[in-house]
Amino acid sequence: xxxxxxRPKKPFQESxxxxxxxxxxxxxxxxxxxxxxxxxxxxxxRSGKRHASSVIQxxxxxxxxxxxxxxxxxxxxxxxxxxxxxxxxxxxLAILVDLNLTKQQYMTLRQRLKxxxxxxxxxxxxxxxxxxxxxxPDHNIVVSESSAEIxxxxxxxxxxxxxxxxxDIVLQQCIxxxxxxxxxxxxxxxxxxxxxxxxxxxxxxxxxxxxxxLLMTSLVPIQIHGLQKSNSEKITLWKNPRPSSTKFCRPVRxxxxxxxxxTIKNEVMYIENQINDLEPTKVIIGSTNLKINxxxxxxxxxxxxxxxxxxTSSQVCYICGVSPKYTNNLELAKNRTxxxxxxxxxxxxxxxxxxFFECLMHIxxxxxxxxxxxxxxxxxxxxxxxxxxxxxxxxxxxxxxxxQPKQGCGSSNDGNTARRFFENALLSAEITGLNVELxxxxxxxxxxxxxxxxxNISAFEKYAMDxxxxxxxxxNWYYMPASVHKILLHGADVIKHCLLPIGQLxxxxxxxxxxxxxxxxxxxxxxxxxxDTNIDLLHRLIxxxxxxxxxxxxxxxxxxxxxxxxxxxxxxxxxxxPREKTVAIPxxxxx
Numbered sequence: 186x187x188x189x190x191x192r193p194k195k196p197f198q199e200s201x202x203x204x205x206x207x208x209x210x211x212x213x214x215x216x217x218x219x220x221x222x223x224x225x226x227x228x229x230x231r232s233g234k235r236h237a238s239s240v241i242q243x244x245x246x247x248x249x250x251x252x253x254x255x256x257x258x259x260x261x262x263x264x265x266x267x268x269x270x271x272x273x274x275x276x277x278l279a280i281l282v283d284l285n286l287t288k289q290q291y292m293t294l295r296q297r298l299k300x301x302x303x304x305x306x307x308x309x310x311x312x313x314x315x316x317x318x319x320x321x322p323d324h325n326i327v328v329s330e331s332s333a334e335i336x337x338x339x340x341x342x343x344x345x346x347x348x349x350x351x352x353d354i355v356l357q358q359c360i361x362x363x364x365x366x367x368x369x370x371x372x373x374x375x376x377x378x379x380x381x382x383x384x385x386x387x388x389x390x391x392x393x394x395x396x397x398x399l400l401m402t403s404l405v406p407i408q409i410h411g412l413q414k415s416n417s418e419k420i421t422l423w424k425n426p427r428p429s430s431t432k433f434c435r436p437v438r439x440x441x442x443x444x445x446x447x448t449i450k451n452e453v454m455y456i457e458n459q460i461n462d463l464e465p466t467k468v469i470i471g472s473t474n475l476k477i478n479x480x481x482x483x484x485x486x487x488x489x490x491x492x493x494x495x496x497t498s499s500q501v502c503y504i505c506g507v508s509p510k511y512t513n514n515l516e517l518a519k520n521r522t523x524x525x526x527x528x529x530x531x532x533x534x535x536x537x538x539x540x541f542f543e544c545l546m547h548i549x550x551x552x553x554x555x556x557x558x559x560x561x562x563x564x565x566x567x568x569x570x571x572x573x574x575x576x577x578x579x580x581x582x583x584x585x586x587x588x589q590p591k592q593g594c595g596s597s598n599d600g601n602t603a604r605r606f607f608e609n610a611l612l613s614a615e616i617t618g619l620n621v622e623l624x625x626x627x628x629x630x631x632x633x634x635x636x637x638x639x640x641n642i643s644a645f646e647k648y649a650m651d652x653x654x655x656x657x658x659x660x661n662w663y664y665m666p667a668s669v670h671k672i673l674l675h676g677a678d679v680i681k682h683c684l685l686p687i688g689q690l691x692x693x694x695x696x697x698x699x700x701x702x703x704x705x706x707x708x709x710x711x712x713x714x715x716x717d718t719n720i721d722l723l724h725r726l727i728x729x730x731x732x733x734x735x736x737x738x739x740x741x742x743x744x745x746x747x748x749x750x751x752x753x754x755x756x757x758x759x760x761x762x763p764r765e766k767t768v769a770i771p772x773x774x775x776x
Contacts, residue, residue: 219245222246225241226238229241271304271305271307272305272306272307274312274314274315275315275734275737276737277291277306277312278312278728279735279738281312282728282734283738285704287708287709291306291312316728319728319733320724320727321335321336321339321340321342321343321727322339325338326720326723328716328720328723330389330715330719331389331440331441331715332438332439332440332441333439333719333722333723334437335436335437335438335723335727337437337456337459337460337463338459338462338464340404340436340437341370341372341404341463345370345409345466346466346468347731348406348409348423349470349477351733351736352423355423356470357471359422360471360473362413362415362420363411363412363413363420363422364411364417365476366476367412368409368410368411368422368475369409369411369478369480370406370409370466370478370479370480371409371410371480371482371684371685372480372482373405373481373482373483373484373485374404374481374482374483374484375404375483375486375490375692375695376402376403376449376485376486376490377401377444377692377695377696377699378398378399378400378444379398379702380399380444382397382398382703383396383397383703383706383707384396385718387712387714387718388715389715394441396441398442398443398444399439399440399441399442400439400440400442400443401438401695401698402439402452402456403437403694403695404435404437404481405428405433405434405435405694406433406435406732407424407428407685407690408422408424409421409422409424425689426740428637428690428691428694429637429688429689430693430740431694431701431729431730432729432730432735432738433732434694434697434698435727435730436723436726436730439702439723446493449489449490449494450493450494453494460481465477465479482529482690483529483530484530484531485690485691485694486533487692488533488536488667488668491527491530491533495527499667500666501667502518502667502670502671502675503524503527503667503671504527504528504671505521505522505675506521506524507521507667507670509665509666509667512665512666513657513661515653515657523675525682528682528683530679531679531683531687531690531691532671532672532679532687533692534687534690534692534693535691535692536668536692537631537672538600538603539603540668541627541630541631541668541672542598542606542607543666544666544668544669545617545619545623545624545627546598547663548619548660548663549571549575549617549619550568550571550572550575551568551663552618554567554568555662555663556662557662557663557664575587575616576588578616579616583605583606583609583612583613583616586602587602606624607624610625610628620659622655623652623655623659626651626652626655627652630645630648630649630652630672630676632748632749632752633755633756634672634680634687634688635688636686636748636752636756637686637689638686638688640680640686640687640755640756640757641754641757642677642680642681644754645676645677645680648755649672649673649676649677650674653670653674656669656673698726701726701729702726705722705725706718706722709722710722
């Protein structure tokens with residue numbers, strides 16, 4: 186017998202849902218639900234599926250609520266099986282920080298997953314309890330309409346104790362071999378002013394306050410070390426993997442004030458008074474009570490702060506006091522008496538890139554007139570014409586924007602612009618007309634002090650001095666800026682007096698924190714009052730820099746570049762750096 190024409194019919198089990206309904210419609214029309222359930226139970230039993238047959242009998246032939254109980258028990262069993270895959274509250278909080286999720290966004294995401302019977306996220310109440318563990322005691326937090334502050338002792342205690350929690354296993358293994366009174370946690374601290382902040386439509390009780398200017402003080406833990414009992418050698422117990430990142434940048438206080446000479450001095454005096462009254466942080470490691478001393482280094486500052494603290498002009502070197510007129514006299518500058526106390530300020534490596542870059546750009550604008558000051562109309566016209574020409578070429582050929590004002594936040598000359606300038610030394614020299622060797626040497630010096638490795642002092646001092654002589658040979662008519670003079674002539678002395686590699690003491694974390702302040706204030710704070718806004722903002726800054734949460738968060742990807750042979754010759758061999766070793770390029774515009 187031949188088959189009929191048309192498309193062959195599919196077996197019932199291979200049909201779609203709509204086709205299955207059509208095929209069984211005649212059964213539904215001619216039989217009751219009890220008959221169909223009984224027939225299903227017998228059919229399953231005959232085919233050997235006795236457990237399925239028993240379930241149908243329990244659900245359809247027992248009490249009316251039996252089906253609901255079966256469904257509820259099944260859901261509970263699925264939830265328990267998923268509990269093994271549920272994120273811990275700390276992991277969830279790290280995800281919230283990384284993705285910048287608000288409370289409402291998290292609850293919406295959790296509800297959507299719950300509807301799909303996926304239970305991987307705990308309730309928000311559990312997350313709130315973990316958040317509270319990140320905060321210092323409430324009596325150590327002082328908030329007003331114009332400021333918010335955590336007492337220095339309190340932020341150091343909570344930071345050190347949270348680091349100990351992260352490093353608990355390592356510390357328990359080493360605690361018996363360490364001298365108890367030698368354990369020390371080193372922090373770098375500083376502050377930075379920011380203008381052009383958004384002014385909120387919230388009333389101030391005092392009309393003299395304004396939220397358009399901000400001064401934020403912060404600190405970053407760098408490492409914890411101690412001395413061994415046997416030979417008194419220093420052993421590192423914990424080390425910050427990203428000392429220039431905002432992941433560990435802890436807030437101390439912020440206030441709505443403009444960064445002036447008086448506010449800078451007052452802020453330094455205020456924090457140093459608290460530093461003088463510090464006590465060791467008490468922690469418990471296993472069954473051992475340990476006191477950890479806290480040491481703070483004022484290095485997260487820029488040249489403006491250094492000049493304000495030392496009462497010197499921005500054009501004068503705050504280390505040796507030489508004026509612009511004599512910066513090109515290397516012998517005179519080298520033989521002057523230095524203010525050794527200023528060595529502790531570091532070298533402001535982030536701003537050093539910008540200052541070196543701007544120095545070369547200002548020389549290139551003046552190459553036709555070769556004068557430090559532009560006064561005559563002819564010189565001004567020549568200066569303007571050449572400046573426009575160079576800016577346009579960099580925009581077209583390199584893709585960087587130079588010397589363009591940005592409303593409320595300085596100019597377009599930032600760290601990323603400077604780094605791209607020095608990365609392309611040949612092209613930069615061709616556009617600017619400057620000596621390519623000088624550009625390359627500047628780039629090597631900046632890469633060395635930013636590397637985060639130990640530097641060979643004698644080699645660096647000779648290299649910097651040779652660079653200064655090369656500068657004088659070609660551009661003696663342009664007075665060397667104080668920021669360039671500081672690194673070329675005093676950089677080796679500053680590095681020698683630093684407890685840690687100079688690259689680990691940079692101010693990048695505090696600079697990048699300004700961007701977080703704007704974002705957190707807008708998206709993660711209540712606007713019911715200025716005090717509520719400041720409280721929520723301070724809490725957000727604390728959570729996003731908590732050592733426990735930050736240790737869970739993945740490190741952001743960075744552009745990795747190989748260390749050049751010239752830089753390797755200026756580093757010490759104790760670091761055992763392979764020639765193919767790469768370093769992350771710091772980025773002040775991101776984390």
